[in-house]
């Protein structure tokens with residue numbers, strides 16, 4: 001007799017998860033029981049999508065733009081993306097190098113799947129956005145940790161990168177501004193990384209989805225500065241910049257033969273990205289920029305508030321992140337087990353945060369807090385954390 005459950009594919013055991021979604025579900029369950037929860041776990045702007053973008057989607061729907069599109073995206077959007085990349089990265093790209101996907105995450109999965117064979121190695125910053133590692137292991141390739149150092153504002157040592165490269169290394173993942181630490185690559189870092197990449201046959205995936213969330217200095221784009229388009233894949237999208245997480249619109253720029261392979265994966269899975277969302281994305285890329293700048297100014301104010309507040313809590317030390325909308329305070333003097341401490345803060349103080357080690361072993365002893373929340377909520381979260389951490393006795 002067969003067991004009551006049907007066997008899943010072995011590969012499912014190699015697929016990871018994303019703690020932000022797991023903790024969000026737990027926090028929502030507590031809220032349903034009547035608890036007051038401040039959400040600092042999920043990485044999405046709390047702002048509404050700008051009106052002119054919503055209007056473009058509504059116009060598109062009324063024009064019955066509700067049918068399938070080419071797998072790689074409509075030509076009008078790919079043309080707009082090419083112009084955006086030229087404007088923001090200073091690189092001329094052609095539309096056959098561009099693929100549009102429902103969110104940046106499927107774009108990351110598609111390029112990893114298009115390039116990796118079992119046994120290949122992928123150098124991934126540690127800590128990092130979980131999807132890079134998860135898809136790498138899912139396809140049978142091996143993630144290699146590139147430690148980010150708190151003392152270097154969560155940048156890595158170039159010597160460590162060079163020492164991590166083996167004949168099996170196929171891909172290096174970069175993400176600046178960085179999730180979960182808020183760290184950024186400097187132009188000097190980029191020049192040094194580009195030099196290493198030129199000496200080895202490696203493809204770089206540069207995830208620049210937080211490119212418009214850079215605060216203290218202008219954003220330095222690896223895609224723009226490395227000047228190595230045959231060995232670079234740019235990932236970007238609308239989710240963070242235009243507060244469009246739920247719309248699902250991401251894109252990638254890459255050598256045309258990889259774009260063709262990635263589009264084939266999209267064709268075989270989701271077919272294409274929603275037509276009216278693609279129309280709205282054109283408005284995002286080409287329309288007025290004031291809303292984006294206003295969000296950035298507000299994030300900067302909140303970052304300063306949160307960093308200052310965290311550094312006042314005994315036992316907590318927090319670097320000032322240069323970008324994205326996360327802080328990554330070191331809490332190891334209070335509790336080295338960051339996941340335990342995150343659970344404690346959720347259950348005792350009603351503050352939902354993520355344990356740093358859910359982003360990789362080098363995140364141990366840190367928490368990730370998103371400041372995509374109101375100033376009032378951030379102040380309340382700081383007050384609750386200050387009290388709860390003072391009362392923390394371990395277990």
Ligand SMILES: Cc1ncc(COP(=O)(O)O)c(C=O)c1O
Pocket residue numbers: 043102103104105106129175178179207209237238239245248249250
């Ligand atoms: C570094 C990074 N890349 C990609 C994504 C995915 O973005 P999207 O919502 O467009 O799939 C995220 C989302 O949190 C992210 O933090």
